[in-house]
Amino acid sequence: MISKRLSELRKKRQWSLQYIADQLNIAKSTYAGYESGYRQPSLEAVKELATLFGTTTDYLLGVTNDEQPTIELTNAAFHMTVDGEPLTEDEIIQLIAFIRTKRELEKHKK
Amino acid sequence: MISKRLSELRKKRQWSLQYIADQLNIAKSTYAGYESGYRQPSLEAVKELATLFGTTTDYLLGVTNDEQPTIELTNAAFHMTVDGEPLTEDEIIQLIAFIRTKRELEKHKK
DNA sequence: AAAATTGTTCGCGATTCGCGTACCTTTAAT
């Protein structure tokens, strides 16, 4: 799974194997091994690759299929901030209501 | 890092080494090695551990420090949904404005 | 078409894995 993800991400960015190897300070053949599935990257390498590609380790490992995670706001199983300030329970509720109301209005406009 | 995280999460849940070992189908000593730092789990094991603990691999690996990720809404580097429907760019902008305005009003109320 | 860059594969030595085992500590049962 990770080999597929790495290969996709690298090609999308048009980066060479050598470039990535240089960024992580590993041999080209080592990184090539990750993509071919011949080798598995260390946990440390996985972290660095996620950072380099601007994605999450969950995506690289295939825990999730979203390169940028998708968040369902009605499941408050996570924390949100605006301008660094955490949202309160109430604010989240109002926010969801705001979106729902707006959508309801749009629907009738048609 | 991962050893520290695993240890914390397990203790918080009051699970035994054996219990986790059974869940992942590995030897108790193998999992114990993860917590002591004597061994590193395979990528597959990391995935399963994240699922078992209901957290993310990013947290286990120390990419993030939030067991439940914190999302800054003004960085739209991710996707959001309400009732399964993705939010549009505009909706996000309005939503942030909504929160900011509300906070501004609160401030003056005091 | 020659040179340079990129990508693929593989053998080697070194490292690290997972397991079983042994042992100590803590908890539960009698």
Added chain:
DNA sequence: ATTAAAGGTACGCGAATCGCGAACAATTTT
């Protein structure tokens, strides 16, 4: 209090896997 059971820690062993360098093919650049 004594014993049994369960939880936790440490380590040796054989097997598996790592990272690297090297050799070579494929592609791109000059």
